[in-house]
Amino acid sequence: MSSTLFIALPLLFGFATPLLSRLGKNALAYTSVLMQLSLLGLALSLLLAHSSTTVELISIAAPLGISFVLSTASLLMVLLFTLLMTLFSLYYLFQRRANAYANESKFFTLLNMLLAASIGLVLSSDIFNIYVFFEIAGISAYILSAYSKTALALESGLKYLLTGAVASIFLLFAIVLIYLHVGSLNLAVIAEQFQLLPYNVKLLISLLLLIGFGFKVEVFPLNFWVTDVYQGSTSLVNALFSGIVVKAYLFVFFHILYLFLPQGEFTLFLLYLGGVSMLVAEVAGLRQTNLKRLFAYSSLGQVALIFVAFAMQNIQAVQAAFFIVIAHSLAKFMLFLALASLEKTEQNMHIDRLKQIDSPFLMVMMFLAMLSLLGIPLFVGFVGKFLLLKSLAVEGMLTLLVMVVVASFIEAIYYFKLMGYMLHKGTRSEKVEVSLGEKMIFVSLGLSLLLLGVFPMSIAGFLQNAAEVLLDQTAYITLLVGG
Amino acid sequence: MNIKRDIPTATLSGFALSAVLVLTLITILLQYLPLSQQRVGDALLVLNEKEGVANVVTTVVVYFRGFDTLGEIAVLFIASLGVGLMLQPNTECRLKAESNFMLQTASTLLFPLILLFGIYVMVYGHLSPGGGFQGGVIIASGVLLLLISHKNFEVPHTVIVAFETVAGVSYVLIGFMGLLLLDTFLGNFIPHDIANMGMLLSGGVIPLIYIIVGIKVGSEMSGIVQNLMQRSDDV
């Protein structure tokens, strides 16, 4: 089986959209969901087959050309992305009759392109190829953000596009310098030679990479645009941004970091950068009154938490990072889909609206997601936070440990405020229709949060293996360059 | 007369900041100028003698780094889709005045020549400088010429969509053929005798893909240009 399928099939569907939408009213939607389901099946079968890391070549042999590396770590991300995208498409199908997007075929094209690009980012082993996928993911996200063409949406799309364009310039600059000094674009070859570069060049390239990816992984001084984008875009699309797009960028950033700097030269700097962005995001989140903006700040905080966990650069912490990635993706997906269900009837997203909504089902589901985000035991969010705190304690990083705990407390304050609003007694006038299909999506997301939280050992081994693979620079080099 | 203007502090500080950043960059770049060394490109040049076509840049773009080009086509495709989505038809913005008779006649006469030149650049992309991107952009420039000279000229939206869909789908399908027959995506599955290098019919799948890229780029660029001129009939 070929890992190229994960990228080429969604691309094919993206290109073929006009053909498919000619076939019938629903042909495009159904075939697209079917394609995503089959990719999910393929990913699951690869997971069960327990195969070792495989390299898929494009045209010519590895160090010269482009190749895709499917390891345990990248398989985990592929699985997560295809699962979330399938659930997203299903959710969209179930609520489509009430709330279809204008120009629906274009919407599906963008979804498939986004899926192809996020998987490509994770699998590719060629830095210029990563730049191309970086741009595909970016450009489809800009359009998705501006899709509804209101002033708000266009403003958020413009902000997203401007920051993305600046980020891509810095990334391209870094790639140019890498090629000029190393003479190759293959990650493994660069990893081999990177240590031999003069210190200043190494520092410059690392800084340019940090700026380029920093915009996309939403790290502190470069994340000013995030909340505006979340507030301007529809909640439906926000689910994709916080569930898939950021995670792909985070993964590839740290993948490159581990390969180029295996000794962890900038670890301390990155750790404190993550810690500061976490605190800033949570403090700023305290006084928000718009639900979308509030969840955007919470996303920033959680992403910074993942950033800290990845930046620790040891196996336990990276395993914790994977746990938090899964927990955050599932929970934020649920919250934003719940907001999307609320958004169907009214655009107003003030937190007071939670007092009026009469839909016990949605309330319970949002409650579950918030509990997991807070890291309450029995939820998978707890496992991630616990493992991270443990590994911070083992490493003796007490300042950071305090920072994480404080940030979690601040997050708890506003989530408890929201829960208070949801439990508010009084007349609840606003009915929200949630169809059976939508309910099934919510229930499956909520159940997976609970099940993974109660039985974390069921995936702990897999995640640990993924962390080992991701951190192992020499194995990656041997795989691609040979002995 | 005092011609000195007050320069805002924001401008001054921006100037200082960017100057400092760029000076640091220049210092580091000049300190370690990358001079001659072994690069991957040299290995590809050697490999090209066995598998490539006469224009090595084409081999690199289409074959050795074929997935980049596929991704790039995808970026262009999404961008043209986005431009079409954003700029809805707006008849009021059409050009008001009919342009000069000379311009109209000249552009009508020139257009077939531009089209021919674009196709030539596209088809000979594997032998001479040029290729799909360049050819496609030349064709789009011809369309632009007609758009600004003729008040009511319009490439039908369905034609553009048909071209870009067929080109995009066949690109990925060629990739899948390579995967099926040679076990690598975008593999060169059409027999290509290296002795024919320099002939029009050589290089197997490479000129074919570059022509597809040309069609795709030409139709998408024409679509973007047409939409930016506010003449979209997108429904």
Next chain:
Amino acid sequence: MFEFLNQPEVIKTIVTLGAMSLFFVGLFGLLTRKHIVKVFISIAIMESAIFLLFIGLSFNREKVAPIIDATQTQVATMNDPIPQAMILTAIVIGMAVLALGVSFAIEYYKLTGKTEIDTMNEMRF
């Protein structure tokens, strides 16, 4: 008299200085200009600076273009084809993003009449 200009070090120094001054112009514009179209132009200038830097630094005066024909058959005397292929890709991507950005800006202007980026603050309320 000007033979010293042919030395690769001198050429590369000139290319670096030129490309970086272009980069400076773009960065300065990006940091200080407020009009959305000017910001896009600044971004385009920065991109071109990087393209120029890459092509200029990877180019070798003594070698020829990487096209095999009747007179040129020795690959050892040819320039590296990868930078040209990469820049070709990067130019198209940059153009696509700019076209999209301009279309966003046009639509935004039609709705709100605003062109300055520091007045784009519908979110604050």
